[in-house]
Amino acid sequence: MSTTEQAPAAVQNGAGAHQGIPVENPATGETIATVPALSRDEVTALVERARAVQPAWEALGFEERGKVLRRMQKWTVDNADRIIRTIVSETGKTWEDALLAEVMYCANAFGFWAKHAPEYLADEHVKTSNPMTKGKKLIVRYAPVGVVGVIGPWNFPLTNSFGDCIPALAAGNAAVLKPAQVTPLTSLLMEEGLRACGIPEHVFQVATGTGREAGEALIDAVDFVMFTGSTETGIKVMQQAAQTLTPVGLELGGKDPMIVLSDADVDRAANAAAYYSMNNGGQVCISVERVYVEEPVYDRFVAKVADNVRALRQGVPTGPGTVDIGSMIYPPQIEIVDAHVRDAVAKGARVLTGGKRGDGPGAFYEPTVLVDVDHSMACMTEETFGPTLPIMKVRDEEEALRLANDSPFGLQASVWTKDVHRGEQIARRVEAGAVCVNDAQVNYTTLELPMGGWKTSGLGSRHGAGGIRKYCKQQTLLVTRLAPKKDPHMFPYSARKTKLLGRLTKLLYGRGKRA
Ligand code: NAD
Secondary structure, three states, X not given: OOHHHHHHHHHHOOOXXXXXXXXEEOOOOEEEEEEEOOOHHHHHHHHHHHHHHHHHHHHOHHHHHHHHHHHHHHHHHHOHHHHHHHHHHHHOOOHHHHHHHHHHHHHHHHHHHHHHHHHHOOOEEOOOOOOXXXXXXXXXXXXXXXXXXXXOOOOOHHHHHHHHHHHHHHOXXXXXXXXXXXXXXXXXXXXXXHHHOOOOOOOEEEOOOOHHHHHHHHHHHOOEEEEEOOHHHHHHHHHHHHOOOOOEEEEOOOOEEEEEOOOOXXXXXXHHHHXXXXXXXXXXXXXXXXXXXXXXXXXXXXXXXXXXXXXXXXXXXXXXXXXXXXXXOOOOHHHHHHHHHHHHHHOOOEEEEOOOEOOOOOOOEOOEEEEOOOOOOHHHHOOOOOOEEEEEEEOOHHHHHHHHOOOOEEOEEEEEOOOHHHHHHHHHHOOOOEEEEOOOOHHHHOOOOOEOOEEOOEEOOEOXXXXXXXXXXXXXEEEOOOOOOOOOOOOOOXXXXXXXXXXXXXXXXXXXXXX
16 A cells, blocks of 8 residues: 555544654565654544544444444455455565454454444343332443544554454444554555445544554543553553543453363364464464473474474465465564574574574564473563464473463463363363363454453453443433332431331341351
8 A cells, every 4th residue: 555545544634744654564674655643632633523523423323333334344345355455565464364364353343243232232121139129220221431542553453453443433432543553554444444434524533653652642532442462561551541540441462372182183283283373473462372282292293283384385475375474563573582582492492493584674583383492481481472382291281281370461272182071171270361172263253252361461351242341331220210209218217217127137138047
């Protein structure tokens, strides 16, 4: 996508004549566009405009808002090629990663939220056992917070940035999206799509810019902050949001363990290990980042994984099927990946394949498999976020579980065994927000299932009912229809009335079993 193509959206976003942010194709090193770096005041102005139009968007109701989302679903499919090209150009990822994990996710999400928003946000009619309020109408309702600010990372410019705006909009909020500085073009393209599909002016806007200026300004101005990114930045976001008591949703980093038991289907486990550690160049928050394999199948598993990874074709993605693995999306991330590999090797790990930067001007790191690793090494304890897979031999499932849980992160995990009952029991003992048995990552595509991290991997969740209710203010309604002129508990107090109330308390709650 050219700079000229971006210009209309950028101008709409109030970009003044100030310094722009160059956008680079990390696979080639070429600058492909420039977008405005919005100032604090410009971001605040975007939010004010969003606030002004939000009530009318809310008043349209689920059906009319759903029509815009369904049109957008079709627009996304009709424009899939253009969206994929844009994603690939600003991330260096493969066509397939852009199609499977971004375009397909988003196309599904438009329909999902259009359909389920009315159901998840319907008034809840509550029944009570409390005699004080029996017979009254008791309702819990969900009203949109107002303006949602979404701050996204660079690894999935569509799914993890724009994707979180869809339920926010479906709920009746206006949304302002601050994409990662290095991958803003996809968000601008989706803004263009929403306009074409008839979203009212300013209901969805993109605030391109830096985290420190545009990101911080957004946190100060909005009614809810949906943040996806590193744990380090997530802490800063929450600290800042605390100043205005603005609620936050945080989807943060991970160090997902894979546990391979001796009764696993080793072929499937090895294919999955190679795929789910290397897809999207290993830059998936729920990538398999470390593997624990029971001794009896360790050698077989390692040999198959190493063969699979050795066979991967890496390079500049120029079309469908041209490569299996693209470049790093954010070139400085290579330093972290390389540091983890070098640290492991210095402490005794062996590199079975890869282990170094790729050639050429692009930001490539070779798909890498490490063995003889342990928890003294950063590659087993810190988020690597690159195409590496360290594999460790363990005595038994207890050791695997202990090591899997020996982490500050708790995003996702997987357990591999043919005994699915045993797998499920082990899964329940893993400290992570989502655990798959004989699978990985695909739970993310299942929008009925909540997705959120434990420990330092996040706060709150996306998807499912909670994934849209978080964008709402909960309101309780109590409606009294038929009632006496005065209720028994009202003034004046008297000893007789108090005695009666005391007896009532005993009658209602004093019949518990004696200790
Ligand atoms: P990052 O934390 O560096 O940046 C994320 C976003 O925050 C960017 O838009 C950035 O501009 C903005 N930002 C930076 N400083 C800010 C500040 N002080 N105030 C407000 N905004 C600020 O993350 P990244 O490097 O872009 O993404 C990679 C990380 O994201 C990895 O840790 C990965 O695990 C995580 N991630 C998590 C999920 C999930 O669902 N849990 C999904 C994708 C990525």
